[in-house]
Amino acid sequence: MRPTSRALRPVAIFAMTASLASCRSTQSPFERTELEIRELLRVQVDxxxxxDLEGFAQTYEKSPNLVFRGPSDLTTGWDAMLARYRRGYPDRASMGTLRFQDLECHILADGVAVAHGxxxxxxxxxxxxxxxAIVLQRGANGWRIVVDCSG
Structure with a gap:
């Protein structure tokens, strides 16, 4: 006796579902963290x-404890960091086009990572x-930069 196509339909659906589930990639916590941090930095570069300096600054933790170490000075606090960027880059031409290369991410603890490049x-x-080199912390708003040493 030959099975009808109606009888095979549940078997085919099960086989396709199982096949698709096995194709789904499983990412380690490190890989997920690295992708999330790379996405944050892509948002920053964009x-x-x-x-958009305001949009750029949104990738930093909006806190008075934020630390930004430039080549010749130390700035503490989100508002002061944004003011520093506004002074240093007063117009679109001075901002130019930003690019990051050689980015590496390292998890230091649950919800804390460092990236450099x-x-x-x-x-x-x-x-x-x-x-x-930046230290990032995961909070209610996702990953945010809490320490930035750039030079």
Whole structure:
């Protein structure tokens, strides 16, 4: 006796569901964390390249405890950090186009990570570059930068 197509339908659906479930990739917590941090930095770069310093600053923890260490000074607090960026980059031309390279992420503890890499600005008359190391913390708003050492 040959099975009818109606009788095989549940078997086919089960086989397809099982097949799709086995194809789903399982990511380790580190891989998920790294993807989330890379996405945060992509959002940061996109905001910068639109000339949106406010959007760029949203990737930092909005806290008076935020620490930003530049090549020659220390800035504490989110408001002071944003004011520093506004002074240093008063217009779109001074911001240029930002790019990150050689990004590495390391989990330090549950909800705490460090990332470091190379940054480069491309502007009409110059292309400043340097290295950065940031400490990130996961909170109610997802990952945010709590310490930034850039130079």
């Amino acid at each position: 905001a910068w390249n639109r000339g 190379h940054w480069q600005l491309t502007r009409k008359d110059d292309s400043p570059s340097g290295y950065f």
